[in-house]
Amino acid sequence: MIVDHLVVLAPGLLGASVARAARARGLARRITLWARRPEVRAALREQPWCDAVAETPELAVHGADLVVLAAPVERIIELAALVGPHLAAGAVLTDVGSVKGELCRQVAAALPPGPVFIGAHPMAGGAHTGWEHGTTNLFEKRVCFVTPPEGAPTPAVDKVAAFWRGTGAEVVPVSPAEHDRIVAHISHLPQALATALAGFLAQHPGDWRHLAGNGLRDTTRIAASDATMWIEIFQQNRTEVVRALDGCLAEIQALRDNIAAKDWEDVRARLVAGKVWRDGFRP
Amino acid sequence: MIVDHLVVLAPGLLGASVARAARARGLARRITLWARRPEVRAALREQPWCDAVAETPELAVHGADLVVLAAPVERIIELAALVGPHLAAGAVLTDVGSVKGELCRQVAAALPPGPVFIGAHPMAGGAHTGWEHGTTNLFEKRVCFVTPPEGAPTPAVDKVAAFWRGTGAEVVPVSPAEHDRIVAHISHLPQALATALAGFLAQHPGDWRHLAGNGLRDTTRIAASDATMWIEIFQQNRTEVVRALDGCLAEIQALRDNIAAKDWEDVRARLVAGKVWRDGFRP
Numbered sequence: 049m050i051v052d053h054l055v056v057l058a059p060g061l062l063g064a065s066v067a068r069a070a071r072a073r074g075l076a077r078r079i080t081l082w083a084r085r086p087e088v089r090a091a092l093r094e095q096p097w098c099d100a101v102a103e104t105p106e107l108a109v110h111g112a113d114l115v116v117l118a119a120p121v122e123r124i125i126e127l128a129a130l131v132g133p134h135l136a137a138g139a140v141l142t143d144v145g146s147v148k149g150e151l152c153r154q155v156a157a158a159l160p161p162g163p164v165f166i167g168a169h170p171m172a173g174g175a176h177t178g179w180e181h182g183t184t185n186l187f188e189k190r191v192c193f194v195t196p197p198e199g200a201p202t203p204a205v206d207k208v209a210a211f212w213r214g215t216g217a218e219v220v221p222v223s224p225a226e227h228d229r230i231v232a233h234i235s236h237l238p239q240a241l242a243t244a245l246a247g248f249l250a251q252h253p254g255d256w257r258h259l260a261g262n263g264l265r266d267t268t269r270i271a272a273s274d275a276t277m278w279i280e281i282f283q284q285n286r287t288e289v290v291r292a293l294d295g296c297l298a299e300i301q302a303l304r305d306n307i308a309a310k311d312w313e314d315v316r317a318r319l320v321a322g323k324v325w326r327d328g329f330r331p
Numbered sequence: 332m333i334v335d336h337l338v339v340l341a342p343g344l345l346g347a348s349v350a351r352a353a354r355a356r357g358l359a360r361r362i363t364l365w366a367r368r369p370e371v372r373a374a375l376r377e378q379p380w381c382d383a384v385a386e387t388p389e390l391a392v393h394g395a396d397l398v399v400l401a402a403p404v405e406r407i408i409e410l411a412a413l414v415g416p417h418l419a420a421g422a423v424l425t426d427v428g429s430v431k432g433e434l435c436r437q438v439a440a441a442l443p444p445g446p447v448f449i450g451a452h453p454m455a456g457g458a459h460t461g462w463e464h465g466t467t468n469l470f471e472k473r474v475c476f477v478t479p480p481e482g483a484p485t486p487a488v489d490k491v492a493a494f495w496r497g498t499g500a501e502v503v504p505v506s507p508a509e510h511d512r513i514v515a516h517i518s519h520l521p522q523a524l525a526t527a528l529a530g531f532l533a534q535h536p537g538d539w540r541h542l543a544g545n546g547l548r549d550t551t552r553i554a555a556s557d558a559t560m561w562i563e564i565f566q567q568n569r570t571e572v573v574r575a576l577d578g579c580l581a582e583i584q585a586l587r588d589n590i591a592a593k594d595w596e597d598v599r600a601r602l603v604a605g606k607v608w609r610d611g612f613r614p
Contacts, residue, residue: 171544191542220542233535234543238550240590241524244583246605251578252516257612259474259503260517261454263553265612267521270546272609275602282590282598293587295534297580300527304576307523307565315565319558322529326555329540329548 049210051076055112057105057127058083059092061174062144063118064182069215071097072184082108088179106134114211117143121151121280128165129158137162140204142211144170146231146277147284148195148224156197164201166208167224169193169231170217177274188216193231195224232288237296239270239278240289246271332493334359338395340388340410341366342375344457345427346401347465352498354380355467365391371462389417397494400426404434404563411448412441420445423487425494427453429514429560430567431478431507439480447484449491450507452476452514453500460557471499476514478507515571520579522553522561523572529554 054076056063063081070076080100083089093101102108109115109131117124124143135141141163145151148167155165170192174181192212196205209219222230246268249256257264282289306314337359339346346364353359363383366372372384385391392398392414400407407426418424424446428434431450438448453475457464475495479488492502505513529551532539540547565572589597 171542173544190544193542230539230542233532234539234547238528238547240586241528241583242546242550242609243602243605244586245521245524245579246608247586247601248579248582249516250604250608254608254611256513256517257608259454259476259513261456261473263525264517264521266549266552267525268605268609269549271605273602273606275599275606278602279595279599283593283595286590286593290587290591293583293590296528296531297583297587299531300524300576300580300583303523303527303530304573304580307569307576308573310566310569312562312566316558316562318530319526319556319561321533322526322551322554323556323558325529325533325537325540326525326551328537 049207049214050074051114051207051211053078053080053112054114054116055080055082055108056116056118057081057108057131058117058119058123059179059182060118061177061179061181062170062172062186063116064179065172065184065186066116066118066144066215067095068097068182068184069187073214073216075211075214076114080108080112083179092179105131109134109139111136112139114207115139115141117141117155120277121145121147121284124151125154125158128155132159132163135159135163139163140207141165142168142194142208144168145284146235146281148193148227150284152195152197152224164204166200166204167195167227168208168212169195169227170212170215171235172217185216187212190217192217192219193227194219194221195227196221197224228285228288232285232292236281236285236289237292239273240282240293241296242268242271243278332490332497333357334397334490334494336361336363336395336397338363338365338391338398340364340391340398340400340414341402341406342462342465343401344460344462344464345453345455345469346399347462348455348467348469349399349401349427349498350378351380351465351467352470356497356499358494358497359397363391363395366462375462388414392417392422394419395422397490398422398424400424400438403560404428404430404567407434408437408441411438415442415446418442418446422446423490424448425451425477425491427451428567429518429564431476431510433567435478435480435507447487449483449487450478450510451491451495452478452510453495453498454518455500468499470495473500475500475502476510477502477504478510479504480507511568511571515568515575519564519568519572520575522556523565523576524579525551525554526561 082102152167172190365385375384435450455473
C-alpha cells in the first residue's frame with residue numbers, strides 16, 4: 049500500500065527517519081514536513097527525502113492521507129487539535145510516542161469527526177536525537193507497537209500497520225492500555241532501576257565505577273538517557289510504572305531476605321529462574 | 332621481577348590464563364600445574380605454557396616461590412591447608428577469588444608460619460569457563476584487586492602486585508574488607524538486581540522479552556550468569572551484599588514514591604544524578 053501524501057510534523061530523530069524510510073522504500077508518493085523552528089524548515093528544504101516544507105502545521109496537512117505526529121508526547125495533543133479542522137475526512141494520523149493510553153484518548157477527543165488517530169510506538173532510537181541523525185533503516189527489524197483504540201475502523205488500522213511494516217518494523221498490535229502495561233515492565237522499569245542503581249552508587253566514592261567489570265557497565269547504561277524524555281514518560285505512564293516498580297521491589301526484597309536468612313535453596317531457585325528467562329532472549 | 336617457579340593449582344579459565352600470560356610475558360622461569368581430574372592433567376601436559384604437571388598439589392608446590400590458588404572460593408581453604416606444610420618459608424600465595432575478607436582470614440589460619448597469602452581478585456572472565464578457554468591477554472587492562480591483610484610483609488605484597496601487573500592488569504590495592512564492600516556495590520548488587528528483574532519479568536508473558544529494546548537486554552544480561560558461582564559469592568559476602576541491597580532498595584523505593592506522588596522535581600534530580608554518574612564512566 050503506497051501513501052499518496054505523507055506528512056511528518058515536528059520531525060526529530062524518529063520523524064526524520066520515518067520520512068527517509070518512506071522515500072528510500074517508496075512508501076509515499078509525496079512527503080511534506082513541518083518543523084517549528086524556521087532554520088530547521090530551511091535545512092529540511094535541502095533534503096532529498098522532503099518534497100515540500102510548510103510554514104505551518106495547518107498548511108502542511110492539506111490533502112494529507114497519512115500524518116505522523118512526531119512531536120514529544122505532551123505537544124502531540126495540541127498539534128492534533130491545531131491540524132484537526134484542516135484534515136480531510138479520510139485522513140489517518142499516527143505518532144511515535146512512548147506512552148499510549150492517555151494520549152490516544154486525548155488525541156481522539158481533540159480531533160473533529162472524520163480523521164482517525166491510530167497511535168504507534170516504534171522501539172527504536174539512538175544515542176543522538178535530532179532530525180539530522182535520522183536514517184532510512186532506523187526501524188528495520190525493530191518492534192513497532194500499533195495501538196488502535198476499541199472500535200477503531202479496520203481500514204485505518206490496516207493503513208497504519210502497513211505503513212510501519214513498510215519501514216521495516218515488526219508491527220505488534222495491542223490496545224493502548226496493554227501497550228502501557230507492557231512498556232512499563234520492559235522499558236520503564238529497567239530505566240527506573242538503572243537510574244536508582246546509578247543514583248545509589250553516586251553516593252559512594254567516584255572511582256569505584258572505574259573498578260567495575262562489564263556487568264555494572266551494562267546494567268547502568270540506560271541511566272545516561274535524557275532526563276527530560278524520561279520525566280515525560282513517567283508522568284504519562286505513572287500508574288503502570290508504579291505498579292511495575294512495586295512488583296519488582298517485592299522481588300528484590302525477597303531475594304535480599306533470603307540471602308540474609310541464608311535460604312540458599314530459594315536464592316538458587318531465583319538465580320536459575322532469572323537465568324532461564326534471560327537465556328530465552330533471541331541472540 | 333621474574334618468578335623462578337610459578338605453580339598454578341586447579342586452573343580454570345582464570346588459572347590457565349595466569350599460566351598463559353606468565354609464559355607469553357616471561358613472568359616465570361618455570362611453570363608447574365596441578366588439576367584434580369587425571370584427564371585434565373593429561374591435557375595440560377601437552378600445553379606449551381606448562382613445564383610440568385604434578386600428580387598432587389603437595390608435589391606441585393615443591394620449590395615454588397609463587398603459588399596461585401585458582402580453585403573455587405570454598406575449595407581454596409582446604410587446598411591451602413593441604414599444601415601449607417610443603418611450602419618453603421619464603422613462598423607467597425595468591426588466588427583469583429571474587430570475595431576476600433573471610434577467605435583471607437581462613438587461608439592465613441590454614442597456613443603454617445612462613446608462607447604468606449596475599450589475596451587477589453582479577454575483574455576478568457568470559458562467557459565460557461574452563462581452562463581450555465584461557466588466553467594470554469585475559470587480564471590486560473582489567474582491574475585486579477590485591478588485598479593484603481593488615482601487617483602483611485611488604486616484599487610479599489610487592490611480589491604479588493608486580494606479578495599481576497605483569498599479566499597486564501591494573502592493580503588496585505585495598506584491604507580484604509574494603510574489597511568486599513566495593514564489589515558488593517559494583518558487582519554483587521548489579522547481579523542481584525538483574526536476577527530479581529529477570530525473575531519478576533519471568534512471571535509475565537514470555538513473548539514480552541521479544542518486544543523489548545536494548546535497554547532491557549543490557550540491564551538483564553548478567554542474569555544469565557552461572558547460578559552456582561553466584562550462590563558461593565552471596566554466601567561469602569552475605570553481610571555486605573545485604574547492606575548494599577538495603578541501600579539500593581531505599582533508593583528505588585524513594586524514586587517509586589516520588590513518581591507516585593508526582594514530585595517531578597525530585598524525579599528529575601534523581602534522573603540527572605544517575606546520568607551524571609553514568610556519563611562519568613570511561614568510554
